[in-house]
Amino acid sequence: MLGVAATIVALLVDGVAYGMILFLMSVGLTITLGVMRIANLAHCGFAMIGGYIAFALVSSDHIGLFTALPVAVAGTMLLGALLERSVYRWVYTTGQLGQILMTLGLVFIFAASANVLFGSDLHAVGLPGWLSENWNWGAISISAYRAFIIVVSVVLATICWAILEFTDFGARLRAAVDNPRMARCIGIDVPRVFSITFAVGCGLAAAAGVLGTQIMPLEPWYALEYLVPLLMVVSVGGLGSLKGSFYAALVLGIIDTFGRYYIPAAGAFVIYLAVVALLLWRPQGVFARVST
Amino acid sequence: MSERADPKAVEIARSGFARHGLSLLDLLPFLCALLVYVFGGRYLALSIQVMVQIIFALSLDLALGYGGIDSLGHVAFFGMGAYAAGLFAMHVSSQPLLGLCVAALAGALTGLITGPLVLRTRGLTLVMLTLAVATMIQQLANAAGMKPITGGADGLFGFEIAPLFGVFSFDLYDHTAYWYALGAFAFVFIICKVVVNSPFGLTIRGIRENPVRMRMLGVNVTHRLVTLYCISGALAGIAGGVQAQVTKLVGLDSLAFLLSGNALVMLILGGTGSLYGAIIGATIFVVLSDRAAAIDPFNWLFAIGAVLILAVRFAPQGVVGLITDAWQRQRGRRRL
Amino acid sequence: MSDLPALAIDRVSKNFGGLRVARDVSLALPVGARHALIGPNGAGKTTLVHMVSGLLQPSGGTITLGGIDVTEMAPERRVGLGLARTFQISSLFPHLTVVENVGLAFEARHGLDRRLWGRTCNHAEIVDGAAALLQRLALLDLAGRRVADLPYGQRRLVEIALVLALEPKTVLLDEPAAGLAVAERGALLDLLLRMPASLTILVIEHDMSLVFRLAQRITVLVEGQILTEGTVAEIRADPRVRDIYLGSRHHG
Secondary structure: OHHHHHHHHHHHHHHHHHHHHHHHHHHHHHHHHHHHOOOOOOHHHHHHHHHHHHHHHHHOOOOOHHHHHHHHHHHHHHHHHHHHHHHHHHOOOOOHHHHHHHHHHHHHHHHHHHHHHHOOOOEOOOOOHHHHOEEEEOOEEEEHHHHHHHHHHHHHHHHHHHHHHHOHHHHHHHHHHHOHHHHHHOOOOHHHHHHHHHHHHHHHHHHHHHHOOOOOOEOOOHHHHOHHHHHHHHHHHOOOOHHHHHHHHHHHHHHHHHHHHHOOOOOOHHHHHHHHHHHHHOOOOOOOOOOO | OOOOOOHHHHHHHHHOOOOOOOOHHHHHHHHHHHHHHHHOHHHHHHHHHHHHHHHHHHHHHHHHHHOOOOOOOOHHHHHHHHHHHHHHHHHOOOOHHHHHHHHHHHHHHHHHHHHHHHOOOOHHHHHHHHHHHHHHHHHHHHOHHHHHHHOOOOOEEOOOOOOEOOOEOOOOOOHHHHHHHHHHHHHHHHHHHHHHHOHHHHHHHHHHHOHHHHHOOOOOHHHHHHHHHHHHHHHHHHHHHHHHHHHOEEOHHHHOHHHHHHHHHHHHHHOOOOOHHHHHHHHHHHHHHHHHHHHOHHHHHHHHHHHHHHHHHHOOOHHHHHHHHHHHHHOOOOOO | OOOOOOEEEEEEEEEEOOEEEEEEEEEEEOOOOEEEEEOOOOOOHHHHHHHHHOOOOOOEEEEEEOOEEOOOOOHHHHHHOOEEEOOOOOOOOOOOEHHHHHHHHHHHHOOOOOOOOOOHHHOHHHHHHHHHHHHHOOOHHHOOOEHHHOOHHHHHHHHHHHHHHOOOOEEEEEOOOOOOOHHHHHHHHHHHHOOOOOOEEEEEOOOHHHHHHHOOEEEEEEOOEEEEEEEHHHHHHOHHHHHHHHOOOOOO
16 A cells, blocks of 8 residues: 555656656747747757756766756757848748748758767766655655755746736737737737747756756757657647646546556556647647637 | 630630649659669669658658648658558558558558647647657657567568569669669659649649638638548658668667658758759659768758758759749740 | 618627727617718727627627527627628738639638649639629729739728628628728728628728718717717717727828
8 A cells, every 4th residue: 555655656756746847848939829829840859959958067077967047058058049130030920830940940950960060879968965865754755856856946937926916028028929919919929029039948948958858868859759749748738828727737647657557558558649639629738728 | 603604715714724734844853763764773672762751751741842732750750661561561461552552551641640730730730740740650659568569669560562463673772772762753743743733733822822811711721631641641641651662671760850841851952842952852852862871961961050050041942943033034934 | 671780789898808999789680771980090990890790709798690699609600690801901812823812712702622632713703703893893903913912992892702702691791991092982981882782891991071971870979988979960060989999080
């Protein structure tokens, strides 16, 4: 009985940690989707870039995880901002197919660059000693690393929420998500709000990429590997809904982890079935605000 | 309200309909294929690859170029066709044409089952669902429980394909395989022409242009899209089936996203919504990637990525678009 | 002709969250009616048309077409019952030619939209019908032109052709004269006046001269509610209508 409880606790922690990484990655995507409706398939790529930057820094032996993290985030934000000003601008008016093709091209370039620089092996960012431990209470064992991820994600999520709720920028962003055209009409500089949000979203994705490498190891095709789970989180949560993707990520992370453990023969299949069922039930997103 | 129109009016009206009728231009690819067979004996295997990918690209062009279904998961149909053909040859009958029918059926059925789910949505949700479905099928094929059927990571191999019409055997020299693939290409091409020229083809183009207006004309848009999806799926299944039968090998790579991505590159290279674009784009892509992959696979990937980005910006209508633009400028008639 | 109204809207209301866009709107159009819906911008006229055509679900009330309750019915099926509409911004197929646009309507009308064999241009029902209609509307020489290349006024006419091709029983016109030049408005009015007597027309318009010459009855909608309804003479004389609407703007 205690053994089962211990397993379930461990699976829950695993599932929630995985979900939180997905959530951090999804923040940028769901907001940019909500504001500009840009089909950005390359979003996970920024998580990968952040991860690889941190990996390179930490592997060089002089730099620890907590120094590498802000550098990776800043670097990725810079890259994201540059790309937004250049190639993303090209596809704001082309319609969805153009956006898909352009961002797919970015994914291929990211993958090719990663392979050239780091090879095709899986890599993870080295953790400081205290994070690699397990905390034990009797039969229950929790990985410090996963607990750390959960705590950091919740903190970041709260900060995001606070910014959205209580700051001027947040109010403008919420207006832009609710109704981009109306927001423009009342004087909100929607393109500028979008550029800032895009860069921040890339930064959050980078943070997720850096923190999550033990669960989601780095490899050249990282961007595609996690694109589907990410898109599922965003769709189930409702485009533009931060709270929505939080709950969706939590639910999907837990379903996936439990599914893989208890039904090994079906493996990853379970999560797709769940998502299809959820979207059939509520196509606009299970956790989305009711909108017209 | 219904009066007879005079014949001159009817003629004017008829000329206003886009026509994709068979013309001499359509013989060109087949002429090239003939020339390759006669003079380019070394390139038969590559040409078979080209033809398989042309069929796949044509199937995607129907769904995406004509129907506006932004599908990132078309490899699902290809893979289902490949596995169906392989399994059919292994367990039921090694007759190639029968196996190809089964492959087409597998593709169509996949479309029939996933279509009503996926095609009810629009925009990014649709894109995501096509991707999710394809990934799901790939995961399924790889799942431990399915290994006895699909062979898991090892795939299907060691099955025999009976001689075509009982006479022409699929040997190492690829001659039979070449004509087999060419026949499949011709068949698929004709089907595409028929669909595109039919009233259904016009309906599909209308749906792509303005689905709301189509509904306000009384058309059940989702039903039509599912029909198109099934047809497209069947054709993609044929591509997978030919691949499986000619190489006598089916692996998880026939369900990999890379194939969907490549097909999209082929369409943007060649141009969507014209059928010829699919042929041109597939030819260019397969030939180039064969040369480049031999040299340096990951830098080839870099090149594809760059091509995609630049093409979206500078030549979104592909080769066919560039040619028609130039041709129209020549004729002095700017119809943009 | 049956007793049942061609179109009946019974206490229909629509809320978007806390915003009430339509409140208790009731309207009954007998077969062959020429009815206009007027009111200031934002009064909810287009929302009402969206609800009648099925693109929007009412929050309350019922809608019937020829006695059949269509409140929950999908738009496609309502069209099948003889309903057709135009949009405030012409909703056409921009990259298709004029004859292809009209042809699609004929296809849908004759149930040919799912036919996979035979060429579109060889189907007499489609081509002959389109040719006759375009000739009648003097649009024949535009047959091969893409709709996206046409000036605005001609696009409005193409949309009317589309609607006529469906041979509908009830037509909803959402500001058909909007954006048209004076001469074009004259041609439009002419066209509307020549429509069969059995066709029921509900038109939203700001152009009062068109409304007064076409309509038999007028409903005035203000802030989602009906202010008044009556004959042309009654509405013209009503001081409330003049205050709210006619006094400030005469032409749309």
